Amino acid sequence: MRIPRSRTRLSNTLAACAVVSALAVSTLAGAAPVAAHSGGGHHEHSTRAGDGSAGSAEAPEADPAEVAVLGREHAEEHAATRQGAQDLGTYPQATRTARLKALTESQEKTNRDYKASDFGAFKEYFDSPDFGVHVAQLPTGKVLLFSFERVETDPTKETAPTQIVGAANRGRAFLWDPQKGTGASAFKKVTPPAVTMPDSTGISRPAPIFCAGHAFLPNGMLGVFGGNLGANGGSGAKLSFVFDPWSETWAMNEDMSVGRWYPSVVTGADGRMLIMSGQSELGWGTPTPIVERFPALSDPVPYRKTDIPRFRPVDRFGADAPYKLDYPHLFSLRDGKIYGLGRSHDQQWLFDPVKETRGELAQRPGTADRSYGSAVPLPGGFRGPDSVLVLGGDRTDPNTYQLAAGKWKTKEARAFGRTQDNTLLLPTGNLLTVNGSYDIRDYGNGLYNPNADLKYRHTELRDENGDWRLGPVQRLPRGYHSNAVVLPDGRVMITGDEAQQIANDRDIKDDIDGTIEMYEPPYLHNGARPALDYVPSRPLAFDERFTVASSTTEDVKRAVLLSPTTATHSVNTSQRHVELRIKRQGNGELDLQAPPTAEAAPPGWYMLFLLNEEGVPSVAKWISLEPNGARS
Numbered sequence: 001m002r003i004p005r006s007r008t009r010l011s012n013t014l015a016a017c018a019v020v021s022a023l024a025v026s027t028l029a030g031a032a033p034v035a036a037h038s039g040g041g042h043h044e045h046s047t048r049a050g051d052g053s054a055g056s057a058e059a060p061e062a063d064p065a066e067v068a069v070l071g072r073e074h075a076e077e078h079a080a081t082r083q084g085a086q087d088l089g090t091y092p093q094a095t096r097t098a099r100l101k102a103l104t105e106s107q108e109k110t111n112r113d114y115k116a117s118d119f120g121a122f123k124e125y126f127d128s129p130d131f132g133v134h135v136a137q138l139p140t141g142k143v144l145l146f147s148f149e150r151v152e153t154d155p156t157k158e159t160a161p162t163q164i165v166g167a168a169n170r171g172r173a174f175l176w177d178p179q180k181g182t183g184a185s186a187f188k189k190v191t192p193p194a195v196t197m198p199d200s201t202g203i204s205r206p207a208p209i210f211c212a213g214h215a216f217l218p219n220g221m222l223g224v225f226g227g228n229l230g231a232n233g234g235s236g237a238k239l240s241f242v243f244d245p246w247s248e249t250w251a252m253n254e255d256m257s258v259g260r261w262y263p264s265v266v267t268g269a270d271g272r273m274l275i276m277s278g279q280s281e282l283g284w285g286t287p288t289p290i291v292e293r294f295p296a297l298s299d300p301v302p303y304r305k306t307d308i309p310r311f312r313p314v315d316r317f318g319a320d321a322p323y324k325l326d327y328p329h330l331f332s333l334r335d336g337k338i339y340g341l342g343r344s345h346d347q348q349w350l351f352d353p354v355k356e357t358r359g360e361l362a363q364r365p366g367t368a369d370r371s372y373g374s375a376v377p378l379p380g381g382f383r384g385p386d387s388v389l390v391l392g393g394d395r396t397d398p399n400t401y402q403l404a405a406g407k408w409k410t411k412e413a414r415a416f417g418r419t420q421d422n423t424l425l426l427p428t429g430n431l432l433t434v435n436g437s438y439d440i441r442d443y444g445n446g447l448y449n450p451n452a453d454l455k456y457r458h459t460e461l462r463d464e465n466g467d468w469r470l471g472p473v474q475r476l477p478r479g480y481h482s483n484a485v486v487l488p489d490g491r492v493m494i495t496g497d498e499a500q501q502i503a504n505d506r507d508i509k510d511d512i513d514g515t516i517e518m519y520e521p522p523y524l525h526n527g528a529r530p531a532l533d534y535v536p537s538r539p540l541a542f543d544e545r546f547t548v549a550s551s552t553t554e555d556v557k558r559a560v561l562l563s564p565t566t567a568t569h570s571v572n573t574s575q576r577h578v579e580l581r582i583k584r585q586g587n588g589e590l591d592l593q594a595p596p597t598a599e600a601a602p603p604g605w606y607m608l609f610l611l612n613e614e615g616v617p618s619v620a621k622w623i624s625l626e627p628n629g630a631r632s
């Protein structure tokens with residue numbers, strides 16, 4: 001069983017580390033097999049064959065002197081921290097520095113051809129203490145980043161502790177506060193609670209919540225489910241956590257009934273989350289069909305900042321979801337149903353969260369299994385989305401596919417197919433694709449070769465007619481484990497892909513091994529922004545008419561809600577764009593009508609943007625929707 005440990009004690013433990021950092025380096029007994037951390041696409045069955053017997057690489061061996069002084073647990077932490085350093089010779093700093101220089105120069109050269117007012121522009125590129133394998137735009141304006149501690153600094157090898165049982169198989173988490181800029185002081189460590197995993201080691205370590213699934217609760221907290229148990233090609237942890245953005249702490253909940261590695265989670269109109277898929281605790285190739293729900297029906301839905309779920313259970317949903325491939329795309333659309341779009345074409349399902357049933361949807365065109373790639377609920381006006389666009393996940397297929405009214409339609413193609421991409425809804429309702437690669441851990445020059453096909457660095461924009469055009473390039477090629485979110489100021493934060501971040505690290509010897517780059521969409525280069533000066537801080541009820549203040553009232557043409565999003569592995573179930581009806585405007589005020597129902601917009605926190613004629617958005621302000629508004 002897992003044992004909670006306070007953050008205070010963990011901080012003290014880490015602070016003590018400097019004292020003995022010069023002690024001898026220990027060795028890592030064995031490395032993960034090359035394909036250990038893959039998990040998608042039509043290649044996975046062949047590349048993953050045999051992984052089940054690969055066994056577990058052991059945690060780095062603790063130094064006996066350290067064990068005597070610090071205790072085994074702390075000594076194991078040191079061993080895990082040190083082991084990266086020994087690999088420097090196989091991928092020297094000079095290589096990293098030269099690579100980053102070349103990418104920086106080619107980005108600058110390429111982007112000269114893209115006018116910012118038409119295509120947007122890349123701005124800051126800065127260090128991050130985390131890889132950003134998982135991201136969440138929190139309703140405080142801060143961004144949560146979490147992943148794992150690297151176990152390898154040579155990016156031509158597996159750098160994640162997927163195959164490791166014990167202390168080195170650990171999670172980490174940080175907050176980035178964009179208000180504080182881009183330096184080290186803008187980041188805050190929010191380490192996941194320490195747990196003792198049900199493995200043979202009994203060693204406590206920050207919960208290994210990487211490759212988990214997540215979604216937001218109505219009170220703005222992030223539910224995180226699953227993670228990595230270690231070994232067997234990727235086996236699922238039963239972990240269940242909530243990250244509370246208001247107090248910036250984690251709360252542990254009761255274990256799920258089954259381990260989940262690569263699950264998906266979606267929040268429904270009832271404010272509860274459904275948790276589906278994920279490789280079970282038995283290892284890769286054993287995706288669970290069990291669907292669980294959080295909070296359980298016996299518990300209340302948390303609407304307020306003070307409602308922190310703690311030691312609460314999941315319950316089992318009435319229908320199963322036997323996905324062959326993990327990380328399905330899940331969306332709650334305007335009919336209140338959960339659309340479960342599997343990565344195989346023949347596993348497209350419709351879940352009724354009230355009746356707890358599963359029905360069939362039409363099979364997606366094309367028979368190839370899709371690797372990780374995007375899916376986005378398309379804007380559907382003030383009643384919320386009623387269709388989904390599936391794109392990406394197949395490098396041979398540039399087409400996009402829309403599921404609407406039960407039928408699939410082939411829509412406008414992008415310039416080329418790509419996998420591991422992230423496609424975001426912008427405040428305008430247009431789409432932006434960033435990131436992407438040839439395949440999992442294959443950048444186009446072979447498995448674990450970080451030399452990428454640079455075309456995947458291109459952003460791509462979809463306009464209101466559905467047409468796509470290539471845009472400027474990001475600095476790093478970012479594929480597997482890449483991420484992006486839209487910030488309340490309308491900029492896009494891009495991060496993720498630990499292999500590329502390690503391959504292009506400015507200084508591999510420091511602990512700062514991630515990077516973030518910022519993209520400014522064209523709307524930030526098209527003149528003055530409308531003002532949004534005030535929104536009600538009380539929770540709003542559905543269909544409620546409410547007043548906001550704007551010193552540029554006469555310029556405002558649209559008011560939209562955009563969900564803050566949380567994403568990993570190209571899965572982003574929280575994206576939503578809902579138009580608000582403007583009922584009155586003038587004298588520095590606008591009267592807006594909240595979405596009509598929870599089916600249109602599930603209860604929770606939203607970014608409210610005002611847009612002018614040219615589609616230039618204000619800086620967003622945060623509002624929350626609750627079934628009974630401030631009366632509840």
Ligand SMILES: [Cu+2]
Pocket residue numbers: 210211481569
């Ligand atoms: Cu992963």
